[in-house]
Amino acid sequence: xxxxxxxxxxxxxxxxxxxxxVVGRVPDLPEDRFIDMxxxxxxxxxFDERALNLQRQGRIGTYAPFSGQEAAQIGxxxxxxxxxxxxxxxxxWAGLIYHGFPMDRALLYSMxxxxxxxxxxxxxxxxxxIVIASQLLHAVGAGWACQxxxxxxxxxxxxxxxxxxxxxxxxxLNMASVFRVPVIFFCQxxxxxxxxxxxxxxxxxxxAQKAVAYGIDGVRxxxxxxxxxxxxxxxxxxxxxxxxxxxxxEAVTYRLGPHTTADDxxxxxxxxxxxxxxxxxxxxxxxxxxxxxxxxxxxEKESALREESRRSVDDAVLRAESHPKADPxxxxxxxxxxxxxxxxxxxxxxxxxxxxxxxxGA
Amino acid sequence: MRQLTMIQAVQEAMRMALESDExxxxxxxxxxxxxxxxxxxxxxQARFGEHRVVDTPLAESAxxxxxxxxxxxxxxxxxxxxxxxxxxxxMEQIAGQAARVRFRSSGQYTVPMVIRAPFGGGVRTPELHxxxxxxxxxxTPGVKVVMPSNPRDAKGLLLAAVRDPDPVLYLEPLKxxxxxxxxxxxxxxxxxxxxxxxxxxxxxxxxxxxxxxVPVAVKAAEAARERWGYSCEVIDLRTLAPMDTAALVASVxxxxxxxxxxxxxxxxxxxxxxAARIAEGAFLSLEAPVARVTGYDTPYPPPAVEDAWLPxxxxxxxxxxxxxxx
Ligand SMILES: Cc1ncc(C[n+]2csc(CCOP(=O)(O)OP(=O)(O)O)c2C)c(N)n1
Ligand SMILES: [Mg+2]
Numbered sequence: 001x002x003x004x005x006x007x008x009x010x011x012x013x014x015x016x017x018x019x020x021x022v023v024g025r026v027p028d029l030p031e032d033r034f035i036d037m038x039x040x041x042x043x044x045x046x047f048d049e050r051a052l053n054l055q056r057q058g059r060i061g062t063y064a065p066f067s068g069q070e071a072a073q074i075g076x077x078x079x080x081x082x083x084x085x086x087x088x089x090x091x092x093w094a095g096l097i098y099h100g101f102p103m104d105r106a107l108l109y110s111m112x113x114x115x116x117x118x119x120x121x122x123x124x125x126x127x128x129x130i131v132i133a134s135q136l137l138h139a140v141g142a143g144w145a146c147q148x149x150x151x152x153x154x155x156x157x158x159x160x161x162x163x164x165x166x167x168x169x170x171x172x173l174n175m176a177s178v179f180r181v182p183v184i185f186f187c188q189x190x191x192x193x194x195x196x197x198x199x200x201x202x203x204x205x206x207x208a209q210k211a212v213a214y215g216i217d218g219v220r221x222x223x224x225x226x227x228x229x230x231x232x233x234x235x236x237x238x239x240x241x242x243x244x245x246x247x248x249x250e251a252v253t254y255r256l257g258p259h260t261t262a263d264d265x266x267x268x269x270x271x272x273x274x275x276x277x278x279x280x281x282x283x284x285x286x287x288x289x290x291x292x293x294x295x296x297x298x299x300e301k302e303s304a305l306r307e308e309s310r311r312s313v314d315d316a317v318l319r320a321e322s323h324p325k326a327d328p329x330x331x332x333x334x335x336x337x338x339x340x341x342x343x344x345x346x347x348x349x350x351x352x353x354x355x356x357x358x359x360x361g362a
Numbered sequence: 363m364r365q366l367t368m369i370q371a372v373q374e375a376m377r378m379a380l381e382s383d384e385x386x387x388x389x390x391x392x393x394x395x396x397x398x399x400x401x402x403x404x405x406x407q408a409r410f411g412e413h414r415v416v417d418t419p420l421a422e423s424a425x426x427x428x429x430x431x432x433x434x435x436x437x438x439x440x441x442x443x444x445x446x447x448x449x450x451x452x453m454e455q456i457a458g459q460a461a462r463v464r465f466r467s468s469g470q471y472t473v474p475m476v477i478r479a480p481f482g483g484g485v486r487t488p489e490l491h492x493x494x495x496x497x498x499x500x501x502t503p504g505v506k507v508v509m510p511s512n513p514r515d516a517k518g519l520l521l522a523a524v525r526d527p528d529p530v531l532y533l534e535p536l537k538x539x540x541x542x543x544x545x546x547x548x549x550x551x552x553x554x555x556x557x558x559x560x561x562x563x564x565x566x567x568x569x570x571x572x573x574x575x576v577p578v579a580v581k582a583a584e585a586a587r588e589r590w591g592y593s594c595e596v597i598d599l600r601t602l603a604p605m606d607t608a609a610l611v612a613s614v615x616x617x618x619x620x621x622x623x624x625x626x627x628x629x630x631x632x633x634x635x636x637a638a639r640i641a642e643g644a645f646l647s648l649e650a651p652v653a654r655v656t657g658y659d660t661p662y663p664p665p666a667v668e669d670a671w672l673p674x675x676x677x678x679x680x681x682x683x684x685x686x687x688x
Contacts, residue, residue, distance in 0.1 A: 061486045061665055090488070112486060112665025130489045131448060132420055165419035166451070193420050195396030201419050268395045328670035331663040342629075346658045353677070354670050 009205040012220050012252055015227040018281060020289025027231050031296060037078055037098075037226055038291055039305060041070040041284050044094035046309040047103055047316070048257075051093075051110065054317065055261040060110040064091045068224075068256035071283030072188045074098050075229025076156070076251070079237050085142040085155035086125045087135035091188070091255075092158050101125060103316035104323065113326050124153070133159060133166035136185060140176045143183035143240070154182040154240040162193025164207050173214040173248065182240035184233065185248045188223060190255040195268035207250035216246050223251030224283035227290070254281065328354055365543035371513040372402050372478075372534060375520035376440060378550055380410050383438060386524060389416040390425055390442030390478075399444060400480060400539055422451035426477060430460050433475040438524060446481035446533060447490030453498075460529040461504030476523045480536040482574045483625055483657075483672050486665040493662040494626035496572075499531050500603045500635065506555055507602040509533040511576035513544045515600060518553030526555060535574035558606035560613070564595035567619040567685055570610065570636055572599040575623040575673065582623075582678035589679070592686055602632055610636060611643035618649040619685045623678055628656040650688035653681040 015024035048067045054060045066073065073095030080086065080099065088096060093106050100123055109116025109128060119125035124142075129135040139157035146153045163169055164187065176183050187207050191198055204210060211218025217239075221232045229251055236247035254277040258265050265274070291297035332339060332347035339347065366374065379386045388403055394417035397404035407415035418425050422443055429439040443449045449456070456477070463473045483492040499507045506528055510516035516534070523530035553559075561576060562583050571579040576598045583594035595613050599606065614620050620640050622633040637652040655673045663671045 062488055112668075114664050114666070117664075130491075131451070162420035165421045165424070167421065167423055168451075193391075194399065195392045195394075196417050196420070200417060262399070267397070326664070326666040328663070328667035331660045331667060331671065332658070335660050343659055346628075350658060350670060 006204055007209065010208065010220055012222040013228050013232055014222045014225050015231060016225045016286055016290050018286055020286050020293060022290070024228065025231070027227055027234065033078070034291065034294075035296060037074055037230070038287055038297065040074045040098040041094070041226065041287065042305050043309045043312065044070050044074065044097060045284060046306070046313050047093065047097065047106070050313045050317065051107065052257065052261065054107070055110070059321070060107060061112050062260050062262055063110045064260045065257035066091050066094050066255075068254045068277060068283070069188055069190055070094045071226035071287065072223035072229055072251040072253045073158075075226040076158075076186050076233040076249070078230050079233035080156060081153070082122060083124060084153050084237070085139065085146070086123070087139040087142070087155065087157045088125065088128055089132075089135065089159050089163075090128050090130060091160070092128070095158070096125065099123065099125065103313065104319035107316060107320035108323060111320065113323065114330065115323065115326070133163040133168040133172075135159065136163070136172035137168055137175070139183050139185075140172050140181050143176070143181040143246075144179055147179075147182055152241060154184065154237055156184040156186055158186050158188070160193060161187060161189040161191070161198050161207060162196065162201055163187070164210060165201055170214075173211065173216065173246070176246040177214045177216045180243070180245040182243070183246045184236045184240060185246065186233065187248065187250045188253055189250050190253050192255055192259070192269070194259045194263065208248060211248035216248060218248040218250065220250045220252065223253030224281050224286060226283060226287050253283070363545040363547065366513045366546040367540045367543050368510065368513045368516045368534070369400055369402055369539040371517040371546050372520060373404055373406070374546070375517040375524075376403060376406060377409070379438075379440065379521065379524040380406065380414060382550070383524075385436060385438040386440065387414045387416065387432070387437055388440045388442065389418050389429065391418060391420055391444050393417060393442050398442065400536065402442070402478070402534075422448055423455050426452040426455040426460065429475050429477070430455060430463065430473050433473045433529075434463065434471050438474055440476045440478060440524065443477060443479040445491045446479040446495050447493045449477075449479055449495065456499070456505065456529070456531075457502045461502050464528065465504060472527055473529045474527050476520070476530050476532050478520075478532045478534060480534040480539070482535040482537050483662060483668055484537045484574070486668070489662075489664070492668070494573075494624065494657065496533060496602050497626055497631050500605075500632050504528070506530045506604065507533065508555055508600060509535065509573040509602060510600065511535065511538065511571070511573050511598050513546050515553050515559070515598075517546055518551050519555070519600065521550060522552035522555050525552065530555065533573065537574050538577070541577070553600065556601050556604050556606060558609040559598045559600055560595065560609075561598050562594065562596040564593040564617065566593045566617055567621060567682055568595045568597060568610075568613040568617045569621050569623060569678065569682070570597045570599060571623040572602060572632075574625055578673065578675055578678060579623050581675045582682060585675060585679045586682045590683065590686070592682060594682065599636075605635065605639065607639045607643060610640055614640050614644040615647045618647050619688075620648075621653045621655060621678065621681045621685055623655045623673055625657050625673060627659050628654055629659050631656055650685045653685050655681045
């Protein structure tokens, strides 16, 4: 009798140590790419902190902060091209903004404005997915379509550790494996699914090892090491593009903020754990040390970047807040390809009301 | 009497159920350590332990599916779906399984379980957190569907649901969780499943609502009285399946007119079922067509435009006027 036994965790793939020193193979990239990624990380953090403030001031609604996950997101998006398909969850703004999703739209999303769910037409970015794990299947379908149509593009699904408990996760991995679909399953294991720690979400030692059961490759990478994430994602994308099939990537990272602005992590999370990640494992700090050691970065560049990031976030806030107000009657226009008579009547009803009844609402 | 909010009443009912019967357990996402994202299960895990108040993995189909097995094998599970919009994940387990176990086994096996889920609009939630999906389950024989509109009913209906021998979907209008406090008796009491309540008595027209639209109907009744002197009766359906047809018919036989108000989309909604029952049971008393004031036939819209979409007091008042002056 041979028993398949669960193994211990494989080591996380790393390029940089926590102090920014090189412990692996640095990806072969031009200098400006290195710097670009850093700039994107700082901009993202600035955006995230600002968004939290805006929510507290009541200027945007519920928001899911990503601070702490910048390396995982920017490293992975850096390996994607514009015509690759992207299926994000609600916590992907760092990666999406780096990919070309305008910051003001990201803010509009949290303002509850329908425009916030629309990516610019030159991107293949699906609207933010709220339902945990659903988008994995869509990514499999999109990757499959690329394969069937002979396109070079691949599809990438982004999701969290909690998502791996849903049936959709397992169905997606199996389906992708059976049809050798060019899709990358990018899991940000940020330690928590709202109040539930990974250790309670699953008894397997890693997310990555779940790939083995489906006959696909799985990798566990230090999600706070942007170069390691890039390298792993790059390899997965190359494999998918060249017909080698799907890959599951587990980026081990940490959600520094609350689950969303409606959440209070002090109810369930140990302060010491949070402190350790914040003070010793910050992905931006680590990468900055690396750049400094390479002579690519210094204090002067840093303060200029911070100032510039602050200004572009200010601009985005201004653009979002001066965006035309959402038109309630437009909700009828996108239910079907053409509006059925009954719905047209309902649209008229609502329009009559919003014009005549200003402020008279419930 | 002491006053509680609806969320406190829900919490208290679960606490009493857990105390009174050791087969009762609570399971769902974030219900344990965190006490539920709305605090419905606040303090329960600390009090009853991790085996009776269980943080499950993030898997709705698994929560409901295992709750079926638990119930069949002697437990009394109260499963929480974090938001009703995520119940689609568990649809097969509810409609294809829980609802049919008794039927399939000719009564050999039964599923005494409760599924709680918050829902409802007007609170600026992200997508799929607000949708009213009660019609899906009213259309599923074998499942009972209840929906409280106030703290007192919230406790009494939940206790009745826990004692009920069949699967009960207990839907919680999240806008009302902390909207107001009301008298809630401290001891165990049950609001019978299958009984509507008369919230306001009146003679000219019957307003029928459930959950979040009950306060809307009450306000509309007040407005119609002030403006035109109409006397509106307001009925809180409370149980959507099995529906209290007798209460609807009795009221409309008195008033001759009816306006149904629900947040769910109009087409195929429970309002249509209510209208049909009134037409069947009180046809000769009707002086006007039964009016429906509902959500429009679109997916629940994003927060920036939801107020215009929701059936508000002004739309109900207008329907009352139209019905009375028909
Ligand atoms: C199907 C479904 N169930 C429940 C929820 C409520 N919910 C939103 S986020 C979340 C936790 C997700 O955790 P994880 O997958 O680790 O992603 P993270 O939020 O950590 O990025 C839950 C339970 C949901 N959105 N969808
Ligand atoms: Mg997580």
